[in-house]
Amino acid sequence: MMTEHKIWPIKGGVHPDFNKDCSTQTPITKATLPDTIVIPVAQHIGEIGHIIVDVGQTIHKGQPLTDLPEGLGVITHASTSGTIIAIEERDVPHSSGLQATCVVIDVDGKDDWGEFKRDPILDYDQTDTMHLCGRIRRSGLVGMGGAAFPFAAKLAATREGAVKTLIINGVECEPYISCDDMLMRTYADEIIQGIKILLYILKPEECLIGIEDNKPLAIEALQKAQQDLDVAVDIVSIPTIYPSGDEKQLIRILTGKKLKKTDLTFDHGILMHNVATVRSVFRAVIHGEPLISRIVTVTGRGISKPQNFEAPIGTPIEHLVKLAGGYTDQAERLLIGGPMMGFPVKSDALPIIKAMNCILVAPTQDLPYSMDMAMPCIRCGQCADACPVDLLPQQLYWHAKAREFDKTETYQLFDCIECGCCAYVCPSDIPLVAHYRFAKSEIRNERDKQKKIDLARERFDFHEFRKERDKRERDEKRAKHKAALQKKKASGSNDKQAAIKAAMERAKAKKTQQTNAPKNTDNLTPAQQKQIDEAEQRRQQKPRDTE
Known part of the structure; x- marks a missing residue:
């Protein structure tokens, strides 16, 4: 219903010819279907899904062309049926003028949903x-x-x-x-x-x-x-x-x-x-x-x-x-x-x-500003009066033009909503928003560049750290290995000396055992002793061998 809701005023603003x-x-x-449809896979803020279709594939209306990316992102769908004839970089409607990946469809004119129209949820409540x-x-x-x-x-x-x-x-x-x-x-x-x-x-x-x-x-x-x-x-x-x-x-x-x-x-x-x-x-x-x-x-x-x-x-x-x-x-x-x-x-x-x-297709005179019509700033201050976010557009303009981007940030450049009110009221027809967009772009580019430099430095520092760590680990490993060898060598020498000593002790013990062994002539009877003595005499009387 229509209500008498309280309305609060905003600062600035303009009343252009609305021409609606x-x-x-x-x-x-x-609109009738064209012969060819060109669908950019990135039409939103955030992540882009992976393309899940191929050139030559027949597709239906509503069929996903990409998967659902993680985080901030959406699926891109086919807007009609046909055959994919290309997946390539093409010009897209963006202020940068850059190209982007697009899925190009040769339209078959059937506008066939196939199985890709989902069931309605009539009882959503x-x-x-x-x-x-x-x-x-x-x-x-x-x-x-x-x-x-x-x-x-x-x-x-x-x-x-x-x-x-x-x-x-x-x-x-x-x-x-x-x-x-x-x-x-x-x-x-x-x-x-x-x-x-x-x-x-x-x-x-x-x-x-x-x-x-x-x-x-x-x-x-x-x-x-x-x-x-x-x-x-x-x-x-x-x-x-x-x-x-x-x-x-x-x-x-x-x-x-x-x-x-x-x-x-x-x-x-x-x-x-x-x-x-x-x-x-x-x-x-x-x-x-x-x-x-x-x-x-x-x-x-x-x-x-x-x-x-x-x-x-x-x-x-x-x-x-x-x-x-x-x-x-x-x-x-x-x-x-x-x-x-x-x-x-x-x-x-x-x-x-x-x-x-x-x-919008129009003659130049219907548009509020153009680079071709710009005159020097006269510092009238009308832009500041019109700015709905209470900035100082003329200061932003001077610093942006002089490439003093740090000063544009001091004057809250990124608070600018790029509404164009300042340029609309400018008696010198200066395309102020174009200068602000340029400054923002340069600052973002510089930040991106600095991020890449910082990332490269981080990678280099990590690479150097890893080299030092690996060298230290190798040195420690070598030192441990050397110590183990020395310990093993020292341990081996001691074992050899011990073995020699043990062998000598065994030999000495054996000799002692042999010396102290009881003789078989002990405790003989007189008869046995007599026999031995007689045998010894015969041995001594036996003539020696001569050459």
């Missing part, structure tokens, strides 16, 4: 919550508001009853983007049922849906669904100001709590999810579907028929542009995301991923 109406005039269109969390984890759900944080990890970090306030983010404050607005208008009942599932799992004390007041049709649709399903949730309309959809800004608006950059929301009893993420919970539990599609806004004056598409993950951008009538003669720049926080890309062959909410 151009893409909300037609209902969400289900009678089901063990751990079982529900397991289903959600195996479904590859991530935050669809842009961060792509593994959804199950958020649930795992919050024990039952720890969440006091569950906030559903339906603000969508970025200009041009309308996918969440159209989602709430079209699938309000699925969102409310997804909320109902989360209420059963988390058991919070209250649940709030925050929506900007420039989305009256979405508010109306959610109110009706909430009443029909009788779910205890408060729908709160908040003032339209950018960047009210930022997590910590919306928490400030709805609860009055001001969280630091390093604060974790659930440490304060708060958990926040995007409306699209909540709908994906409903699809996973009630329909047994993993996260294999999303609603994407294709808009801007460079598009013939701006609108929203529900497209399979991995669909090439060019395919959606073609479905939207193609490019106009004002198609000068292609951005992923909105004009405030989006990033430019050079190719429309990039695939749709889970975190992609908008494809």
Whole structure:
């Protein structure tokens, strides 16, 4: 129901031209299947699972392409059926412009689930919550508001009853983007049922849906669904100001709590999810579907028929542009995301991923800043007034430009949420956020480099320690062996002397025994003695042998 919930103001913020109406005039269109689907295996924060399919393999819709990684990570699934024709490095939609491993599928057009659509859990409110969390984890759900944080990890970090306030983010404050607005208008009942599932799992004390007041049709649709399903949730309309959809800004608006950059929301009893993420919970539990599609806004004056598409993950951008009538003669720049926080890309062959909410094609003049238009800073201070996190953007700019990165950290560079408010109000059209991103990147690179150096030093030190240890052990072993030999030698010499001495003693004893032995002429009778004497005389009288 709609409530008179207290609203707290945020510092700064801007009121840009939102330009959302151009893409909300037609209902969400289900995109046709392209000839080829390109699915990056890494579409989320955290660990990447091992690829468990091979080139040439026939796969089905919803089939896992990776296993479930340990720790922070999700499974990546096939968004349609077909044959894998490549597993290779390809360009992906990322501000770095780097390539990533992708599974390339030759689409067969059947959209066949095979055996990979799971059974629905219709009686979820009678089901063990751990079982529900397991289903959600195996479904590859991530935050669809842009961060792509593994959804199950958020649930795992919050024990039952720890969440006091569950906030559903339906603000969508970025200009041009309308996918969440159209989602709430079209699938309000699925969102409310997804909320109902989360209420059963988390058991919070209250649940709030925050929506900007420039989305009256979405508010109306959610109110009706909430009443029909009788779910205890408060729908709160908040003032339209950018960047009210930022997590910590919306928490400030709805609860009055001001969280630091390093604060974790659930440490304060708060958990926040995007409306699209909540709908994906409903699809996973009630329909047994993993996260294999999303609603994407294709808009801007460079598009013939701006609108929203529900497209399979991995669909090439060019395919959606073609479905939207193609490019106009004002198609000068292609951005992923909105004009405030989006990033430019050079190719429309990039695939749709889970975190992609908008494809913006526009002339340069429609975008708030460009490197080509930048003029010198005049130190007017408007950027500081607009900053919602109370930083000093001009100081950050000067130090980032001078590559004084240590000083940028002194001015809390990493507290910057990169909302773009400073660049939007800058009269010199300086792309301030680009400088902050550069500084952050350089600092991270330096930290990574230092980590590698420290790791190499640790390995070297351990190698030297091991060498010294092995040498010491060898020396000790040699010393023990030498001592044993000397002991054995000394022991052997003593044994020999003892043996000789023993032999001599035996010889001496034998000689003594022989000397002291009784003679056989003792105790003779006179007759015997006479015979002996006569024999002795005869022996003496016997002539000696001569030569």
